[in-house]
Amino acid sequence: xxxxxxxxRQKIKxxxxxxxxxxxxxxxxxxxxxxxxxxxxxxxxxxxAVTRAVSAVATYSNxxxxxxxxxxxxxxxxxxxxxxxxxxxxxxxxxxxxSPAS
Numbered sequence: 741x742x743x744x745x746x747x748x749r750q751k752i753k754x755x756x757x758x759x760x761x762x763x764x765x766x767x768x769x770x771x772x773x774x775x776x777x778x779x780x781x782x783x784x785x786x787x788x789a790v791t792r793a794v795s796a797v798a799t800y801s802n803x804x805x806x807x808x809x810x811x812x813x814x815x816x817x818x819x820x821x822x823x824x825x826x827x828x829x830x831x832x833x834x835x836x837x838x839s840p841a842s
Contacts, residue, residue: 790822
């Protein structure tokens with residue numbers, strides 16, 4: 741009977757320890773999410789400035805360059821990421837056979 745009681749106490753203690761660890765992990769995750777949201781909010785002005793600059797170059801440029809003119813048929817699409825993360829990968833992938841939006 742005493743051995744069985746010890747086993748139950750050990751299982752209860754183990755469950756409580758797991759609960760504490762899980763709670764600590766949840767708190768850490770919540771903190772990381774808040775920091776990430778703050779960084780996203782802080783990047784708003786930078787994002788708007790980059791968008792305005794790129795739009796101004798594309799709109800008011802008199803240069804007939806491939807990057808500032810719209811091609812007749814779009815065969816590839818690219819996404820450019822401005823990020824502080826080292827090693828971010830940007831890929832250029834063929835688009836589907838859908839025609840460009842007009």
